[in-house]
Amino acid sequence: MFKKILFATTGTPSCDAAARVAFDMAKRYNTELFIINVFGIPSRSFSQVITDLRTGDEIDLHDDQLVKIKNKLERRYQQQIHDYNSPHDIVLTDGIPHTEILRVARKKEIDLIVMGARTSTEENTGSVNRHLIGSTLQNVARSARCPVLIIGRAAASFWGGISNIIFGTDFSKGSSQAFEFAFNLTKMFNASLHIFHAIDISSGPFEFTKNQEVIEDRIREVRGMIRKRYISKMEGYNDYEIDVWEGIPYVEIVKYARESFADLIVMAHHTKKMAPPEESVFGSNVEQVVLRSNAPVISVNHPARQKK
Amino acid sequence: MNENIFCTPNPVNDKDALDALLRDKRGQQYYDEMKRLKVDTAALKKLVNDTCRSRIRTWLEICAHCGMCADACAFYLSNDKDPEQVPSYKIQSTLGKIVKQKGDVDNAFMRYAMDVAWGKCTCCNRCSLYCPFGIDMGVLMSYLRGLLFSQGFVPWEMKIGSGMHRIFRAQMDVTVEDWVDTCEWMIEEYEDEWPRLKIPVDKKNADIMYTVNAREAKHYPDDIAEAAVLFSIAGENWTVPSEGWEETSLAMFAGDWEGAKLQVKSVYDAMDRLKPKQMVVTECGHAYRATVIEGPYWAGLKSGKTPVETLHYVEWVAKALRSGKLKIDPAKKIKEPVTYHDSCNYIRNGGLSQYGREIMSYIAEDFREMTPNGEHNFCCGGGGGLNGIGKYRKERNTGQKVKRDQILATGAKLVITPCHNCWDAIRDLEEVYKIGIRWSFLKPLLLDMVIVPEHMKPQKEENEEE
Numbered sequence: 001m002f003k004k005i006l007f008a009t010t011g012t013p014s015c016d017a018a019a020r021v022a023f024d025m026a027k028r029y030n031t032e033l034f035i036i037n038v039f040g041i042p043s044r045s046f047s048q049v050i051t052d053l054r055t056g057d058e059i060d061l062h063d064d065q066l067v068k069i070k071n072k073l074e075r076r077y078q079q080q081i082h083d084y085n086s087p088h089d090i091v092l093t094d095g096i097p098h099t100e101i102l103r104v105a106r107k108k109e110i111d112l113i114v115m116g117a118r119t120s121t122e123e124n125t126g127s128v129n130r131h132l133i134g135s136t137l138q139n140v141a142r143s144a145r146c147p148v149l150i151i152g153r154a155a156a157s158f159w160g161g162i163s164n165i166i167f168g169t170d171f172s173k174g175s176s177q178a179f180e181f182a183f184n185l186t187k188m189f190n191a192s193l194h195i196f197h198a199i200d201i202s203s204g205p206f207e208f209t210k211n212q213e214v215i216e217d218r219i220r221e222v223r224g225m226i227r228k229r230y231i232s233k234m235e236g237y238n239d240y241e242i243d244v245w246e247g248i249p250y251v252e253i254v255k256y257a258r259e260s261f262a263d264l265i266v267m268a269h270h271t272k273k274m275a276p277p278e279e280s281v282f283g284s285n286v287e288q289v290v291l292r293s294n295a296p297v298i299s300v301n302h303p304a305r306q307k308k
Numbered sequence: 309m310n311e312n313i314f315c316t317p318n319p320v321n322d323k324d325a326l327d328a329l330l331r332d333k334r335g336q337q338y339y340d341e342m343k344r345l346k347v348d349t350a351a352l353k354k355l356v357n358d359t360c361r362s363r364i365r366t367w368l369e370i371c372a373h374c375g376m377c378a379d380a381c382a383f384y385l386s387n388d389k390d391p392e393q394v395p396s397y398k399i400q401s402t403l404g405k406i407v408k409q410k411g412d413v414d415n416a417f418m419r420y421a422m423d424v425a426w427g428k429c430t431c432c433n434r435c436s437l438y439c440p441f442g443i444d445m446g447v448l449m450s451y452l453r454g455l456l457f458s459q460g461f462v463p464w465e466m467k468i469g470s471g472m473h474r475i476f477r478a479q480m481d482v483t484v485e486d487w488v489d490t491c492e493w494m495i496e497e498y499e500d501e502w503p504r505l506k507i508p509v510d511k512k513n514a515d516i517m518y519t520v521n522a523r524e525a526k527h528y529p530d531d532i533a534e535a536a537v538l539f540s541i542a543g544e545n546w547t548v549p550s551e552g553w554e555e556t557s558l559a560m561f562a563g564d565w566e567g568a569k570l571q572v573k574s575v576y577d578a579m580d581r582l583k584p585k586q587m588v589v590t591e592c593g594h595a596y597r598a599t600v601i602e603g604p605y606w607a608g609l610k611s612g613k614t615p616v617e618t619l620h621y622v623e624w625v626a627k628a629l630r631s632g633k634l635k636i637d638p639a640k641k642i643k644e645p646v647t648y649h650d651s652c653n654y655i656r657n658g659g660l661s662q663y664g665r666e667i668m669s670y671i672a673e674d675f676r677e678m679t680p681n682g683e684h685n686f687c688c689g690g691g692g693g694l695n696g697i698g699k700y701r702k703e704r705n706t707g708q709k710v711k712r713d714q715i716l717a718t719g720a721k722l723v724i725t726p727c728h729n730c731w732d733a734i735r736d737l738e739e740v741y742k743i744g745i746r747w748s749f750l751k752p753l754l755l756d757m758v759i760v761p762e763h764m765k766p767q768k769e770e771n772e773e774e
Contacts, residue, residue, distance in 0.1 A: 045729065
């Protein structure tokens with residue numbers, strides 16, 4: 001299922017948990033591993049000077065500098081690289097992070113991107129970084145032509161023994177792709193598939209949220225939709241559950257994941273438009289789930305890339 | 309004989325030399341070598357004899373040193389009215405001296421002239437507007453840069469930029485393959501939201517041939533996709549050339565006359581090959597100046613015009629709004645106070661001032677003009693290549709004070725900057741002075757408010773919920 005994994009890292013502790021998963025999966029599935037670090041953003045017009053994403057300092061696009069960054073990265077992942085014990089490819093580049101991650105993913109025909117996410121306990125990385133991590137995650141998850149595995153909390157960084165997969169749907173087009181992927185994974189692991197939807201009562205007409213009967217009617221309706229849309233495509237695979245709860249979607253899915261002993265959450269990240277940077281700090285449902293959940297989250301938005 | 313490796317009068321023509329030069333961090337060795345670079349006075353004399361014609365000689369001679377140009381200069385104003393920042397002084401003490409002394413100048417003088425030509429002037433030409441004799445300082449300064457380039461006295465980044473154009477026909481190392489691949493990539497990237505979007509490459513006889521700034525292919529590919537979406541919404545029959553797609557000219561800023569000619573010729577060749585009715589240039593200022601205003605002369609076109617009629621992006625947008633090809637959703641107009649930065653290169657030097665105002669009348673509810681504006685605007689502070697030159701960063705930052713105060717006086721927090729260079733400079737201005745502004749090209753703003761025709765919207769899946 002995974003032949004080429006791309007691990008996108010800032011080379012900081014916030015990506016350590018993601019690194020654990022990326023190397024572990026690469027080893028477990030015997031995949032090719034690519035590591036990308038977008039270390040700086042162009043900020044001095046056409047010149048060779050860029051802004052370091054970690055420190056905000058000016059750095060020169062310069063061979064020695066690149067060697068230094070590469071060494072630092074290899075030191076950080078020394079043990080994992082040693083354990084992985086297969087050739088890997090480190091891509092160091094300047095640019096707008098999501099653009100470069102997506103560019104490499106497309107060029108190398110990557111099957112899975114693994115990324116970290118900022119967490120509440122993370123060190124204060126400064127304003128340049130804060131907005132950027134949120135917007136990079138959003139942009140990559142939205143546009144990537146392959147699933148994106150996002151590791152938020154360290155607790156979510158243990159991949160293996162997958163027996164409960166949660167598929168959270170909002171019935172968007174992206175969700176159809178996410179379902180297909182979740183179902184394939186379920187079969188591969190011979191796991192249990194929990195299909196979940198949360199009716200959003202945090203917004204919408206007041207009458208709707210006040211009236212429990214309306215909510216319950218809606219729950220019945222949604223269960224029907226799930227049967228029609230997803231269960232009908234499961235070729236008789238019967239290890240599944242359907243659950244529809246009401247509440248704030250990202251809170252409900254995190255609670256549901258905890259109660260179902262989820263090993264993995266699969267969702268679509270289909271926000272059509274980029275939120276302005278100041279809002280992307282708070283992020284979308286997917287990001288909120290990533291930050292709160294103990295399980296890793298895979299975002300799927302598009303059909304698998306057609307091989308050339 | 310010069311024993312210099314990097315700092316020589318020879319331009320960079322091959323990739324190995326370019327890579328070696330790039331490896332010289334911030335041009336440390338380059339500038340060190342420059343101190344030992346011998347001036348070939350005989351060659352300089354000959355070049356002046358061959359190229360300094362009556363127009364430039366007359367301008368140098370008739371300058372009355374009246375000082376009317378002083379208050380016109382953003383650098384004079386932001387450097388506490390330093391007399392050495394008076395434009396006439398800047399040109400007389402450099403080009404004036406070279407011409408007067410028939411090229412008999414020394415190394416220290418040439419380095420001084422370089423500091424003036426790139427570190428104290430952005431060739432914004434505002435001073436020319438106030439000169440009672442109509443002396444065109446931009447032309448004089450550009451000419452001076454040419455003389456300096458011929459002797460190797462040119463800032464490191466400019467030498468690199470000129471080399472990029474000579475090798476890649478682009479200001480950055482973007483090859484034809486990279487460019488075409490980026491167009492294909494953007495179609496894949498946008499196909500969900502814009503299912504029938506195309507970026508036609510090398511289509512013959514299209515109505516519009518669109519050309520861009522290499523930075524879009526290198527760092528901001530969404531800009532290309534946004535242009536494609538807007539052309540599609542407007543129903544345009546358009547194309548991009550596989551070769552001759554790059555509109556900018558750091559070679560012009562470097563004073564590399566030969567490199568500048570090679571660059572525009574690649575664009576004109578694309579016009580000859582594809583025979584479009586018009587060319588449209590992306591939101592870039594100096595690209596327009598290089599390819600549309602000055603380029604025809606470099607290429608020896610007698611008409612003084614590009615082979616096919618050329619519009620700057622703001623002209624295309626204004627006309628598309630006027631004709632209804634692009635329709636704005638009134639509810640989505642910009643509500644907050646917004647101001648518009650006029651790029652010197654196509655406003656003062658290209659006469660396109662009215663189009664910006666026309667566009668603002670369609671898209672903004674509270675448009676605040678800067679004072680002064682239009683042809684009288686002040687440079688962003690980073691024009692003429694200054695933005696990218698590390699050696700003169702401090703000078704650039706100081707020079708931006710005038711623009712900073714202009715923006716602050718409008719009360720607007722959003723600055724529209726339809727020029728790559730200005731966009732960079734205003735971004736840097738915020739980084740340096742932290743005045744709490746945002747900046748944007750026109751394309752993303754237009755995409756937020758344009759009415760999308762039904763046939764361009766993605767089809768909704770059965771039962772799909774938003």
